[in-house]
Amino acid sequence: MMDVEFLAEVQEAFKSIQDRQISALCEFDGALDVVRDRWDRPGGGGGDTRILKEGRVIEKGGLNFSAVEGEVNAPLAQQLSTEAGRFAATGVSSVLHPNCPHVPIIHMNVRYFTLDDGTWWFGGGIDLTPHYVIPAEAKAFHQDLKAVCDRHAVADYATFKPWADRYFSIPHREESRGVGGIFFDHIGRDGKANRQEVLDFCLDLAGQFAAIYVKRAEPFVQQFVSAEDAEWQGLRRGRYVEFNLVHDRGTRFGLVSGGRTESILMSLPDRAHWTYDFQAKPGSPQAETLDWLRKGVAGVDWLAQ
Amino acid sequence: MMDVEFLAEVQEAFKSIQDRQISALCEFDGALDVVRDRWDRPGGGGGDTRILKEGRVIEKGGLNFSAVEGEVNAPLAQQLSTEAGRFAATGVSSVLHPNCPHVPIIHMNVRYFTLDDGTWWFGGGIDLTPHYVIPAEAKAFHQDLKAVCDRHAVADYATFKPWADRYFSIPHREESRGVGGIFFDHIGRDGKANRQEVLDFCLDLAGQFAAIYVKRAEPFVQQFVSAEDAEWQGLRRGRYVEFNLVHDRGTRFGLVSGGRTESILMSLPDRAHWTYDFQAKPGSPQAETLDWLRKGVAGVDWLAQ
Numbered sequence: 001m002m003d004v005e006f007l008a009e010v011q012e013a014f015k016s017i018q019d020r021q022i023s024a025l026c027e028f029d030g031a032l033d034v035v036r037d038r039w040d041r042p043g044g045g046g047g048d049t050r051i052l053k054e055g056r057v058i059e060k061g062g063l064n065f066s067a068v069e070g071e072v073n074a075p076l077a078q079q080l081s082t083e084a085g086r087f088a089a090t091g092v093s094s095v096l097h098p099n100c101p102h103v104p105i106i107h108m109n110v111r112y113f114t115l116d117d118g119t120w121w122f123g124g125g126i127d128l129t130p131h132y133v134i135p136a137e138a139k140a141f142h143q144d145l146k147a148v149c150d151r152h153a154v155a156d157y158a159t160f161k162p163w164a165d166r167y168f169s170i171p172h173r174e175e176s177r178g179v180g181g182i183f184f185d186h187i188g189r190d191g192k193a194n195r196q197e198v199l200d201f202c203l204d205l206a207g208q209f210a211a212i213y214v215k216r217a218e219p220f221v222q223q224f225v226s227a228e229d230a231e232w233q234g235l236r237r238g239r240y241v242e243f244n245l246v247h248d249r250g251t252r253f254g255l256v257s258g259g260r261t262e263s264i265l266m267s268l269p270d271r272a273h274w275t276y277d278f279q280a281k282p283g284s285p286q287a288e289t290l291d292w293l294r295k296g297v298a299g300v301d302w303l304a305q
Numbered sequence: 306m307m308d309v310e311f312l313a314e315v316q317e318a319f320k321s322i323q324d325r326q327i328s329a330l331c332e333f334d335g336a337l338d339v340v341r342d343r344w345d346r347p348g349g350g351g352g353d354t355r356i357l358k359e360g361r362v363i364e365k366g367g368l369n370f371s372a373v374e375g376e377v378n379a380p381l382a383q384q385l386s387t388e389a390g391r392f393a394a395t396g397v398s399s400v401l402h403p404n405c406p407h408v409p410i411i412h413m414n415v416r417y418f419t420l421d422d423g424t425w426w427f428g429g430g431i432d433l434t435p436h437y438v439i440p441a442e443a444k445a446f447h448q449d450l451k452a453v454c455d456r457h458a459v460a461d462y463a464t465f466k467p468w469a470d471r472y473f474s475i476p477h478r479e480e481s482r483g484v485g486g487i488f489f490d491h492i493g494r495d496g497k498a499n500r501q502e503v504l505d506f507c508l509d510l511a512g513q514f515a516a517i518y519v520k521r522a523e524p525f526v527q528q529f530v531s532a533e534d535a536e537w538q539g540l541r542r543g544r545y546v547e548f549n550l551v552h553d554r555g556t557r558f559g560l561v562s563g564g565r566t567e568s569i570l571m572s573l574p575d576r577a578h579w580t581y582d583f584q585a586k587p588g589s590p591q592a593e594t595l596d597w598l599r600k601g602v603a604g605v606d607w608l609a610q
Contacts, residue, residue: 037582051581062581172560234576241577242570245550246560255477255551265547268579271539272546275575276356276367277342277567 002088002114010112010199011067011090015048017110017206018065018092022050024210025096028218029055039260043070045088049263052096057103057221061096062266072115075257084115091124092206095267096213101233102220104130104137104178105240107267108209109250110202122198123185125160126209127168128216129178131229131236132285133292135305137216138179142302144212145182145205152201154193160184165299170243176296177243232286234273241272307393307419315417315504316372316395320353322415322511323370323397327355329515330401333523334360344565348375350393354568357401362408362526366401367571377420380562389420396429397511400572401518406538407525409435409442409483410545412572413514414555415507427503428490430465431514432473433521434483436534436541437590438597440610442521443484447607449517450487450510457506459498465489470604475548481601482548537591539578546577 026032032055040046045068052061069088072080076087091111098105110124128141142161149157160182168177182205188198244251244267254264280286292300331337337360345351350373357366374393377385381392396416403410415429433446447466454462465487473482487510493503549556549572559569585591597605 035581049581060581172566238573241546242550245547246557252551261477262582265579266581268543270580271576271578273576274570274573276340276354276365276571 001118002086002116003118003120004088006120006195007088007090007112007114013199013203014067014090014092014110014112014206015065017203018048018050018063018094020207021063021092021094021210022052024214025052025058025061028210028214029057031056032058032061037262039263041066041068041070041260043068045069047260047263049266051266055099057098057100057217059097059099060270061094062263063092063094064263064266065092066090066263073257075253079253079257080113080115082115082117082119084117084119086116087113089113093267094209097237097269098217100221100223100225101131101229101236102223102225103217104128105237105269106209106213106216108206110206112199112202119189119191120195121186121189122195122202123187124202124205125164125167125181125183126205126212127164127178127181127183129236129240130216131233131289133179133289135292135302138292138300138302139305141179141181141212141216144208144215146303148201148205148208149182151204152197154187154197155184155201155205157182162299165296168243169297170239170247172246173239173242174297175239175290175293177240177293178296179292179302180296180299231273231275234271235275235278237269237272238274241268244268306423307391307421308423308425311425311500312393312395312417312419318504318508319372319395319397319415319417319511320370322508323353323355323368323399325512326368326397326399326515327357329519330357330363330366333515333519334362336361337363337366342567344568346371346373346375346565348373350374352565352568354571356571360404362403362405362522364402364404365575366399367568368397368399369568369571370397371395371568378562380558384558384562385418385420387420387422387424389422389424391421392418394418398572399514402542402574403522405526405528405530406436406534406541407528407530408522409433410542410574411514411518411521413511415511417504417507424494424496425500426491426494427500427507428492429507429510430469430472430486430488431510431517432469432483432486432488434541434545435521436538436594438484438594440597440607443597443605443607444610446484446486446517446521449513449520451608453506453510453513454487456509457502459492459502460489460506460510462487467604470601473548474602475544475552477551478544478547479602480544480595480598482545482598483601484597484607485601485604536578536580539576540580540583542574542577543579546573549573
């Protein structure tokens with residue numbers, strides 16, 4: 001049996017997190033246009049997608065809340081390794097693409113899944129994709145994530161950090177997507193965790209998202225942008241598109257299993273760019289960034305930088 | 306045993322096709338910059354990628370010749386349903402992205418595959434992706450492809466045309482990529498075809514590629530481009546990226562099996578664009594194009610238009 005009362009509590013909490021993220025981002029940006037798109041899922045449930053547009057800092061942001069339920073069909077049964085008959089899932093995903101190439105892209109997600117065999121679990125994470133990697137910034141970002149994890153017995157930065165390194169990598173480029181972050185999944189599925197404690201961790205993480213981003217964005221908002229910077233931003237956005245469409249399990253599963261395409265692909269940047277066999281000039285900031293991203297495939301201990 | 310003499314003959318013929326396509330396209334365009342990138346494949350063989358850039362008509366073209374060989378590893382054995390030990394493959398792929406949104410995108414590929422159990426086959430096709438669908442243009446394009454097929458007993462437009470409709474579709478958008486064309490694979494694998502006849506068909510098709518494109522491109526090269534046209538082109542290019550990265554079997558197999566990333570992704574446009582939940586104005590040329598592309602999922606009989 002599903003615990004529908006706890007499910008409703010998680011849904012409410014996630015919905016409220018989405019609202020608070022939007023308020024905080026609008027206050028920070030000062031010029032964002034917010035478009036709201038509520039939608040129903042044919043099989044059951046629905047969602048609320050908000051698009052942030054044409055701001056001072058944020059060019060395009062997508063924040064999606066969903067609360068869906070339905071039958072466990074064949075692809076889902078395979079994906080989840082389950083024989084349960086029905087599922088319910090709720091989550092919030094947020095992706096921010098900034099105007100300025102000196103400001104990083106950020107992504108966060110928290111989600112809760114439960115089956116009618118009574119099992120449940122949480123998953124999620126936050127990762128940062130700077131167009132130009134600055135080690136001190138990556139370190140400060142990871143310090144913030146570690147601080148959130150350290151407040152919760154159910155969260156382990158030492159486990160979740162390398163999990164993000166494995167997940168947010170682009171094997172066909174032999175690069176990481178960015179400087180990583182934390183990633184976790186199936187937390188609680190073994191029946192050993194206290195679900196309120198896992199929920200509290202997810203809410204703390206998602207609740208910190210806007211503040212964590214603002215610290216990494218604000219100092220760079222006014223920085224001068226050369227034509228070369230803009231070009232490089234387009235190329236890095238192309239890599240972001242490649243990761244999401246080729247490798248990201250959530251995106252791919254959503255697209256092939258009949259998820260809502262527009263809400264799934266809200267994570268893509270407004271514009272992206274591909275140049276055949278781009279070669280960064282040795283010693284340039286672009287070359288330095290590529291060095292970090294290549295090291296990122298195996299994982300970089302940012303806290304030690 | 307592989308017939309290495311015939312393999313060498315196919316390689317030479319494909320290489321020469323690539324040269325002739327480039328000559329014809331350069332002559333037509335008049336202002337193309339050609340960048341050549343020869344490469345080796347770690348496991349055996351290599352290729353010759355040519356990028357056409359910044360022309361009068363063509364913004365970015367990628368023409369790739371490859372002749373590779375090696376051991377049949379696990380993913381390849383699964384992909385090919387074979388227990389053979391070694392393979393050789395050679396092919397030419399060409400993709401042209403024009404500057405002007407009134408000029409269509411085009412793609413063609415011919416390839417030959419042989420295994421050390423003595424089996425061999427050809428595959429390939431041509432498909433057209435107009436940013437704005439014009440039925441008379443789609444009809445003329447399909448007439449040209451049918452004419453090529455009709456010259457060869459081994460080619461059947463009535464089989465290859467719906468094959469392209471099935472292949473070049475974007476299920477998560479419920480749209481076809483464009484107005485289709487022809488697609489074929491495993492021709493000769495059943496041991497019933499004459500390989501010289503299949504090669505002749507492939508060479509005829511690939512040999513007609515530039516002429517077929519020029520007829521569809523030339524009348525539209527000078528057409529006025531509004532800001533709305535440019536925006537729409539970016540969105541359609543976004544769909545092209547989605548098809549190639551999410552669905553195209555050749556691209557996906559290449560990326561996950563360790564193919565040469567830059568040569569595989571030369572098919573992507575220089576720039577692409579995503580707008581959340583774009584809605585075409587009823588009655589607009591964009592809405593008409595979307596209608597055709599939605600019909601294209603089931604297949605449109607362009608010859609009857």
